[in-house]
Amino acid sequence: MAISPTISTSTVLTIDDLLLELEPDLLRGAPLHVCLNRCGRYWVQESDQDQVNRLTRPAEQYHHFLSHDWGTSAWLKYVSLLIYYNSGAATLATILVSAALGVAVACDVLPEVAWMPVFGYLVFFTFLLFWQQLRRLVLRPMIVFLDKLCIPQDDEDLKARCIFGLAGFLDRAETLVVLWSPRYFARLWCTYEIATWLKNQGKPKPVVFLPVQISILFMICFLVVSLVQATTVLAETALLQSTASEWTVDAIFLLIGINAIMASILLPLCFFFWTKMFKDVAELHRQLTSFKVQETSCYCCTQRHRDPATGAVISCDRKLIYGVLKKWYGGAKKNYLEVFNGLVREQLSLPIQRKLQDNTLLLQYLAAAGLAAICPFFxxxxxxxxxxxxxxxxxxxxxxxxxxxxxxxxxxxxxxVSVLIGKAGVDLASCFNPILLACGQACFETLMCLMLWFPFSVSMFMTDENSYLPAVTLGVLFLVDIYLFYPSLTKACFCKRITMLIKALAGRH
Incomplete structure (x- = not known):
């Protein structure tokens, strides 16, 4: 949360104000379905305070604290939260409904029509957009902290009290969800939230770093796989009535032609955004390993401590926050700012680096997008x-x-493979034009796909029905997938993923 408060001149704040306990009537939480309601209107536009008060409720604990900076695109943050909280349930619902429709058609309960997969896609987007609303029909809603909804916006004194009592909200949260963009660690208030979180003296609580660029990658991946699968099924449907020789020749060239045209348009776009995201992620690692709170920006300092509307003097947030850091990390012989810098570098840098190395965060959402794009055709x-x-x-x-x-x-x-190609693009970005690099990545991706598809196609078309050769090629690809996803399939990781999936379906993460 990057807050840019304009505190009224009647409000006098001290270092102790940042450390005092908040009054119970100021502790309010927002149900998660409210934060994701109406296409994210609360992320995009101003809201009536009376309506906001009706939507929030008193809260003693928060499931998640949503940390973000307001300079990042509201739509990217909104879609990223939809993917984080709803994509697991949406994918599972798509699989179950599509399979049920297929069984119903096979049993002659429903007629067989070419547009039957449309229902699967409708289910996916319904659950992606409204899963939290559906979930609360049978389970208690998740309560989260979102600054715009949980901090009064119509009373400057109360607003200042909540802002500078931010530690009270953070202490009551089970998980910190960081909607990360490259500018996040450049903001002082975002840094203060991390400082408060790290200060927790009990059992360390989890931090989830969610790059907002994941929203673009998810949708592009979903679109690419959906279109490729749709053209494949349409071509198969049209050619099922043809002779065997026409199928083996025409089908191959038709599918290759259609998919090559789509690949030449969509894949470069995909890799352009992928390379950009991986560059941003690499920047995250650099930001954390060389983090200095002294170099972060603050609203009051950028405005030279003057209210841009009235010209009145506004207090310096940096001095207040530095005072808190001194109380937490200072001492007679300690440079408290360097102590805090070291905590950020050591406690945040290494865990995030490990996550980036095994591609866990990215692959779990891309896999959900790919499966959701295929499963409607069940x-x-x-x-x-x-x-x-x-x-x-x-x-x-x-x-x-x-x-x-x-x-x-x-x-x-x-x-x-796409993730690996996208990461390789980061190293080549300084040598090639971004558009040419994206086109080259797309060509390499297409070549790899054809190399993997060709052996299976040949084994299917050149052998009779009793041949084991297609099964052998399928088994080889299965082993390749096992090898590629091995870090996520070890016993510990697998159990953890099952637990995460169950929690995701319950909306708890």
């Missing part, structure tokens, strides 16, 4: 597989099932 796959089983038996069923499984494995593999 409504078409299941009836076709059922017909294959009725007409050709188990051998025909396995033969038709293998391309579907291979496609899912290929998407997961290419997501990981």
């Amino acid at each position: 409504a078409m796959w299941i009836p076709r597989l059922a017909r294959s089983y009725a007409e050709e038996g188990s051998i025909g069923l396995l033969r038709r099932l293998q391309p579907k499984v291979y496609l899912i494995l290929l998407v997961l593999c290419m997501l990981h």
